[in-house]
Amino acid sequence: MSIPKILTFSKEAKFPVPERVQENVKAMNFSKSIGNNNLGASLSLVSKKTSGLISGAVIIPNPKYIAKATLNKIRKINPFRNKQATSQIKNSTYIDMGVFEGLLGKAITWYSENYPKGFYDTKNLDAQLDSVFNPLVADGTDEINLSFAQISNIAAILNPDLTKSYSGTDKILEILRYNPSGDNLAMNKPIVQDGKKLPQDIIQYISSYANSKGIKVDLSFGGAIATNTDYVIGDPTTAANNLVALMDKYNMETVDFDIEDVSGLMANGDAKVLSFLKTLHSALAAKNKKVLLTVLGSAANGPRGPLKAIFNEFDSCADGVRLMLYSNAQFYIDANNTDWGFKTWVEIIKDPSKISIGFYDKIAYETPQSSDPDYSAEKYSDFPTNPTRAQAAAWIYKKVSKDSGLTISQLGAPFTWTDDPLTISTNQFFQDFDKDLNQ
Numbered sequence: 001m002s003i004p005k006i007l008t009f010s011k012e013a014k015f016p017v018p019e020r021v022q023e024n025v026k027a028m029n030f031s032k033s034i035g036n037n038n039l040g041a042s043l044s045l046v047s048k049k050t051s052g053l054i055s056g057a058v059i060i061p062n063p064k065y066i067a068k069a070t071l072n073k074i075r076k077i078n079p080f081r082n083k084q085a086t087s088q089i090k091n092s093t094y095i096d097m098g099v100f101e102g103l104l105g106k107a108i109t110w111y112s113e114n115y116p117k118g119f120y121d122t123k124n125l126d127a128q129l130d131s132v133f134n135p136l137v138a139d140g141t142d143e144i145n146l147s148f149a150q151i152s153n154i155a156a157i158l159n160p161d162l163t164k165s166y167s168g169t170d171k172i173l174e175i176l177r178y179n180p181s182g183d184n185l186a187m188n189k190p191i192v193q194d195g196k197k198l199p200q201d202i203i204q205y206i207s208s209y210a211n212s213k214g215i216k217v218d219l220s221f222g223g224a225i226a227t228n229t230d231y232v233i234g235d236p237t238t239a240a241n242n243l244v245a246l247m248d249k250y251n252m253e254t255v256d257f258d259i260e261d262v263s264g265l266m267a268n269g270d271a272k273v274l275s276f277l278k279t280l281h282s283a284l285a286a287k288n289k290k291v292l293l294t295v296l297g298s299a300a301n302g303p304r305g306p307l308k309a310i311f312n313e314f315d316s317c318a319d320g321v322r323l324m325l326y327s328n329a330q331f332y333i334d335a336n337n338t339d340w341g342f343k344t345w346v347e348i349i350k351d352p353s354k355i356s357i358g359f360y361d362k363i364a365y366e367t368p369q370s371s372d373p374d375y376s377a378e379k380y381s382d383f384p385t386n387p388t389r390a391q392a393a394a395w396i397y398k399k400v401s402k403d404s405g406l407t408i409s410q411l412g413a414p415f416t417w418t419d420d421p422l423t424i425s426t427n428q429f430f431q432d433f434d435k436d437l438n439q
Helices: 097-107 122-139 154-158 171-176 202-212 236-249 262-266 270-285 308-312 342-349 389-403 421-426 428-437
Strands: 012-015 025-028 032-034 037-039 042-047 054-059 091-094 119-121 141-147 191-193 216-222 254-258 290-296 320-324 355-360 415-418
Touching (some): 097 119, 097 171, 119 122, 122 191, 122 202, 154 236, 171 202, 236 270, 270 290, 320 342, 342 355, 342 389, 355 389, 389 428
Parallel strands (some): 091 141, 119 191, 216 254, 355 415
Antiparallel strands (some): 012 025, 042 054, 042 091
């Protein structure tokens, strides 16, 4: 996924929820100084229950120094359902670990006699977490996703070295660090309830507290900011078992691999990657948990190229795939292209309900001929006259489905992406796209 290099940043950010919820969640001071640069980000994602539309957003102040915890997109594959469906898709929301870092900073009680380096009183901590979870519950959200880049150091997340600084690595490792030497920036303080220390780390507490609100917590790896070293698997069985243990420890049900650096992952070798994914998928399936893959839309760069080994045994490796067909300005989406056409993906995956198509609100879907000179608007022979961007995107989605011999109810839930989380609840593209899909 392409991420703009310059985006705005403020020490105060609002975490958006859908428009009908009349309050925003405030995350204060979730930045950390690194030299002369500020580090901080906010990430959000929402879906519409009635249509299965899922949308996401990220704002990144300085990509060079951004925490690897800040990723993208959703991880939820579900059949698209219209308003007449008997079963409705619940809302999903991505929350960057940086948002929680800001809340945790405000929840710490400092310099007590028993905990001179600080602790969390659950009354203060719960109040801060409620500022995130209560509006989401009111909106019907039932899932959040914690995301970070690397799969190479899961063992450290399971058992962080309490004397080691993880600054500049994954945000989750920064938060889990508890340095007994007196580093007051460490976030993994003791958690105290009614004077008694609880046997949980801070991520466990966040997860269990979310669960108590009826919200599940899941995770995602990879993304545009992941580097080759983030994908180092090591021993595949150990890596898979560590990830299963991590998901068990934090009560997570789904893991998404956003494979944007294909060469980084496959540098491990086909055999090792397959062993890792198969072992992971088998272990999670036994627990009724899922593995999802998020990839670029080009089959030549994926299942018919570097990722061929994975997709040749897809059902043994994953439960669903998400196609970023908006990446690299390639937004002419059709059914028949031999590389990124939807029929190609159905031939590969077999089950269209396991395939989701992504849309990006900055892409000019209303002028599809501008995506590439080779793909003029003439291919959309009945393209509507002067449509809005959302109308065009919805029309294209329906046409791709129809030309593939499918109805939209047979596809996985579509998802949309935006760069600005502060306007997601009022973004006209999302609202209109949702409405137009149901017409």
